[in-house]
Amino acid sequence: MAEEIRGIGSKEEHARLLQDSYRRLTGKDLLPNMPDRGLTDAIDEAAFVILSHGTEGDPVLNYGNRMAMRLWEMDRETFVRTPSRLTAEPMERGERAKFLERVTAQGFVDDYTGIRISNTGKRFYIVEATVWNLIDEAGAYRGQAATFSKYRYV
Numbered sequence: 722m723a724e725e726i727r728g729i730g731s732k733e734e735h736a737r738l739l740q741d742s743y744r745r746l747t748g749k750d751l752l753p754n755m756p757d758r759g760l761t762d763a764i765d766e767a768a769f770v771i772l773s774h775g776t777e778g779d780p781v782l783n784y785g786n787r788m789a790m791r792l793w794e795m796d797r798e799t800f801v802r803t804p805s806r807l808t809a810e811p812m813e814r815g816e817r818a819k820f821l822e823r824v825t826a827q828g829f830v831d832d833y834t835g836i837r838i839s840n841t842g843k844r845f846y847i848v849e850a851t852v853w854n855l856i857d858e859a860g861a862y863r864g865q866a867a868t869f870s871k872y873r874y875v
Contacts, residue, residue, distance in 0.1 A: 727775055727783045729863060735784055736761040739866055742855045746829040769870035773855060774805040776864050794839040810838050824865060829853035836875065847872045
């Protein structure tokens with residue numbers, strides 16, 4: 722049985738939702754040089770962070786590629802049970818919430834910079850992240866996703 726992404730469906734459906742939503746909103750491909758292997762594997766193995774959360778009142782992470790799980794120092798089971806607000810320190814959460822409201826209103830933002838915290842307490846500064854709404858083919862809001870390649874520990 723294919724692995725399921727909470728609130729989305731199969732991993733393949735989620736990979737397509739990530740790629741298609743990103744393309745529609747930004748006009749770019751999430752993976753510009755798509756390798757021969759499938760989209761799901763390419764997203765999982767990308768050399769940059771890709772993660773998403775669902776539509777719950779307190780959104781919970783529902784996907785992180787290998788880079789995301791490594792950066793946040795979590796295994797897959799822990800990652801997909803974590804409320805996304807907990808990826809930021811308590812003092813950063815108010816700013817994060819305001820920022821996510823901006824993403825919801827605009828569709829995407831490609832200049833986000835902020836401090837996050839790993840599962841073991843390591844703080845890191847992410848630079849120029851793109852955060853976008855996940856919108857399916859029927860126009861339904863399915864959550865939000867983020868990608869970035871630049872970060873440094875603080």
